[in-house]
Amino acid sequence: MAAPELVTAEHVYVSIGGMPILRDVSISVRASEAVALLGGNGSGKSTLVRTLLGILPHQQGEVKLFGHSVPGFRDWWKVGYVPQHSAIAVSNATVGEIVSTGRLAHHRPFQWLNRGDREVVARTLDLVGLADRAAWPFRSLSGGQKQRVLIARALTSEPELLVMDEPLAGVDLHSQDGLADLLGRLRDDGLGILVVLHERGPMARILDRGITLCDGRVVEGEPILGSTCTDEKPHHDTIGLTDPIAGGLT
Numbered sequence: 510m511a512a513p514e515l516v517t518a519e520h521v522y523v524s525i526g527g528m529p530i531l532r533d534v535s536i537s538v539r540a541s542e543a544v545a546l547l548g549g550n551g552s553g554k555s556t557l558v559r560t561l562l563g564i565l566p567h568q569q570g571e572v573k574l575f576g577h578s579v580p581g582f583r584d585w586w587k588v589g590y591v592p593q594h595s596a597i598a599v600s601n602a603t604v605g606e607i608v609s610t611g612r613l614a615h616h617r618p619f620q621w622l623n624r625g626d627r628e629v630v631a632r633t634l635d636l637v638g639l640a641d642r643a644a645w646p647f648r649s650l651s652g653g654q655k656q657r658v659l660i661a662r663a664l665t666s667e668p669e670l671l672v673m674d675e676p677l678a679g680v681d682l683h684s685q686d687g688l689a690d691l692l693g694r695l696r697d698d699g700l701g702i703l704v705v706l707h708e709r710g711p712m713a714r715i716l717d718r719g720i721t722l723c724d725g726r727v728v729e730g731e732p733i734l735g736s737t738c739t740d741e742k743p744h745h746d747t748i749g750l751t752d753p754i755a756g757g758l759t
């Protein structure tokens with residue numbers, strides 16, 4: 510029997526400020542599956558991730574997390590999110606403090622973290638190889654260590670789906686290998702992984718599938734560096750259908 514679908518998008522259209530960004534995008538990620546979201550700059554990868562997580566609204570189509578439509582989804586602890594590294598701006602917070610915030614999805618607002626939470630945090634820091642860095646300021650870490658902190662933060666909610674936006678950006682090759690090993694182990698333990706990548710790189714060995722976006726559409730094949738997408742065939746043949754965003758024929 511196929512593993513359950515953790516996140517699905519069906520025929521999703523998104524526009525921002527009247528500009529069509531995603532068109533007729535359908536994807537899914539199952540438990541124990543690692544899927545790469547590939548594509549060139551501006552192809553819509555981050556927009557798709559943010560739409561799947563309900564951060565951005567979609568105008569058409571359906572997005573479901575764990576079988577529930579995203580506007581009504583409540584079990585956010587089931588989803589770990591690692592945003593783009595550059596999106597995290599912290600000054601003096603320690604590694605332990607940042608990772609601890611991942612437990613907040615299990616608590617009501619302003620509730621203190623308890624001993625069980627602290628044990629999960631310690632266990633997760635150990636898992637990512639940073640047990641001895643809990644008291645260190647985040648800003649003092651290397652690029653690879655920072656990514657481990659952000660992954661640990663996402664993992665402390667004990668999620669079933671991990672969504673990461675370019676987790677290897679700015680990380681040296683050796684650390685990329687280590688992160689790929691860690692994610693491969695988590696995938697083997699049942700975690701579903703959706704990861705935005707510019708290229709597969711060291712992650713190739715743990716990926717089950719790749720989905721390529723080009724100009725906001727899913728296309729066949731791998732992204733071609735410097736390509737304007739015009740040579741790539743749309744994965745979903747929509748010829749003759751009206752594009753609800755552009756208002757014309759696709």
Ligand SMILES: Nc1ncnc2c1ncn2[C@@H]1O[C@H](COP(=O)(O)OP(=O)(O)OP(=O)(O)O)[C@@H](O)[C@H]1O
Binds near residue numbers: 526528530549550556
């Ligand atoms: N808030 C916004 N307002 C206007 N346009 C936006 C906004 N967010 C994204 N876009 C546009 O949507 C398109 C897709 O952007 P997105 O960040 O999703 O691409 P990406 O594939 O993640 O790119 P990159 O690899 O460079 O991060 C781009 O043309 C971008 O300029």
